[in-house]
Amino acid sequence: MDLCSYCKKKSKATGKLDQNELEKLGQNCNQVEFKKGEKIMIQDALSYSIVFVRKGLVKIHAMGPEKEQILRIVKGPAYLGIPTTIGAKINQYSATTISKTFACFIGFDVFKDIIKNNGQFAFEIIVELCKNELQFYKKCINQVQKQGPGKIAEALLYFSEKIFDNQNFSLPLTRNELGDLTCTSRETVSRILSDFSKSNIINVNKTKISILDKKQLENISKMG
């Protein structure tokens, strides 16, 4: 199986593995193809594996006391489930695909062994975890301090820049989910999107979004 050799090019961390480790990984991981909307990890389930998302988009979400909360959107290639597998016995969150996704389940024991034996690999994993944490801090501040338009503007810029690298994209979330992501209601998302559209900042057609005035959007995001 040459899957892991392929991923060696895709993932910085996997790139640090030697042939031996790659083979060991190959023997202990298995690729799965997911359709849009399928669950990769389930909150409250016991977790035994780390998931490597080769390609695709995944939403990380958890059920709160009131409602569903989308924590972040993950774009492959990326590791999934490291915090919850290492830091807790049961999954603290769910992961659901929002596009067609190819992912590999890696046995935790093998993953742990490689971390312990390969500092370069471990370092790259730490880099990824650190970046995620910093981004999460930013999201927290954004959510608590910005008001509606600022939150939506930031989310749109995030999808445009970080996920699709394009001014035009098809939003992989419903309005409701976008609300769950930005801590607003579905109605507020609708209203703000149509306001942006009326001001010619964006163009909206169902899930298709075009950013027309990026400067303006950045400004709204910045001002809150």
Add this chain to the structure above:
DNA sequence: GCATTAACCACAG
């Protein structure tokens, strides 16, 4: 008080 913001409800498409 008055304005702004956003959630909740309801209803239509």
Add this chain to the structure above:
DNA sequence: CTGTGGTTAATGC
């Protein structure tokens, strides 16, 4: 699933 309108509550001049 979405878009909109009315209502209501909180917050800040």
